[in-house]
Amino acid sequence: MLSIQPIPAFNDNYIWCISNQEKQALIVDPGSAKEVIDYLTQQQLTLKGILITHHHADHIGGVNEILNTLGEEIPVYGPKSNRIPQVTHFVDDTSPLVINELGIEAQIITLTGHTLEHIAYLIEGNLFCGDTLFSGGCGRIFEGTPEQMFESLNKLKDLPPTTKIFCAHEYTLSNLKFALAAEPNNRALQAYHAKVERQRKLNQITLPSTIENELKINPFFRCGQSEIQSNLRAAFELPSSLPVVDYFTHLRKWKDVF
Numbered sequence: 157m158l159s160i161q162p163i164p165a166f167n168d169n170y171i172w173c174i175s176n177q178e179k180q181a182l183i184v185d186p187g188s189a190k191e192v193i194d195y196l197t198q199q200q201l202t203l204k205g206i207l208i209t210h211h212h213a214d215h216i217g218g219v220n221e222i223l224n225t226l227g228e229e230i231p232v233y234g235p236k237s238n239r240i241p242q243v244t245h246f247v248d249d250t251s252p253l254v255i256n257e258l259g260i261e262a263q264i265i266t267l268t269g270h271t272l273e274h275i276a277y278l279i280e281g282n283l284f285c286g287d288t289l290f291s292g293g294c295g296r297i298f299e300g301t302p303e304q305m306f307e308s309l310n311k312l313k314d315l316p317p318t319t320k321i322f323c324a325h326e327y328t329l330s331n332l333k334f335a336l337a338a339e340p341n342n343r344a345l346q347a348y349h350a351k352v353e354r355q356r357k358l359n360q361i362t363l364p365s366t367i368e369n370e371l372k373i374n375p376f377f378r379c380g381q382s383e384i385q386s387n388l389r390a391a392f393e394l395p396s397s398l399p400v401v402d403y404f405t406h407l408r409k410w411k412d413v414f
């Protein structure tokens with residue numbers, strides 16, 4: 157049985173710590189070192205590996221200091237990228253990542269869009285998706301095309317509904333404000349927004365979400381819905397018949413300036 161705990165860093169990042177009963181741990185996207193080292197020390201966990209989703213500094217910035225402090229031999233798993241020189245073990249979606257020591261097998265999912273080399277790790281029904289899918293939203297498209305991001309999100313939509321979503325930021329509340337603008341009459345969204353608002357007032361984490369929840373409330377999963385489509389047609393003066401991916405593209409554009 158794995159335990160998955162958030163280590164907050166910066167303003168709104170979560171560095172996820174996956175550990176087993178033998179107190180062995182993996183860390184996902186350590187953008188900062190101090191919080192990770194403090195947490196592992198407090199919890200008496202032994203770091204057995206670092207998982208990286210993409211090259212942005214708030215995801216890899218702590219790797220060097222963690223290795224300097226806890227041991228240079230700790231493996232760092234990640235996509236093949238000359239922008240992540242710390243990676244010692246390249247992973248891709250052609251084969252699962254097996255970490256024998258922890259008895260963990262991670263399925264790797266290629267998620268192009270936020271960056272060109274972004275990947276996710278699916279471990280026992282838990283998805284570590286970096287900056288691709290957020291609760292109520294999706295990542296900005298910095299390097300890929302909207303078509304690539306749409307395809308990446310479609311891969312995640314097809315995962316089992318019970319899949320838990322461990323994304324890298326606490327963006328849920330601001331995402332839901334936009335989601336309500338796109339689909340104001342979605343009852344499930346209204347209820348989720350009220351719940352998240354309460355949680356954030358108490359400074360509680362809103363994650364993990366699930367695929368099942370995101371299918372009900374995330375506008376980037378719901379570009380086929382008529383309410384979202386008619387709002388996009390009005391906002392962008394779009395023709396009446398468009399492929400869903402074009403609605404997605406305009407929805408992402410709208411969110412960029414929201």
Ligand SMILES: [Zn+2]
Binds near residue numbers: 210212270287
């Ligand atoms: Zn990023």
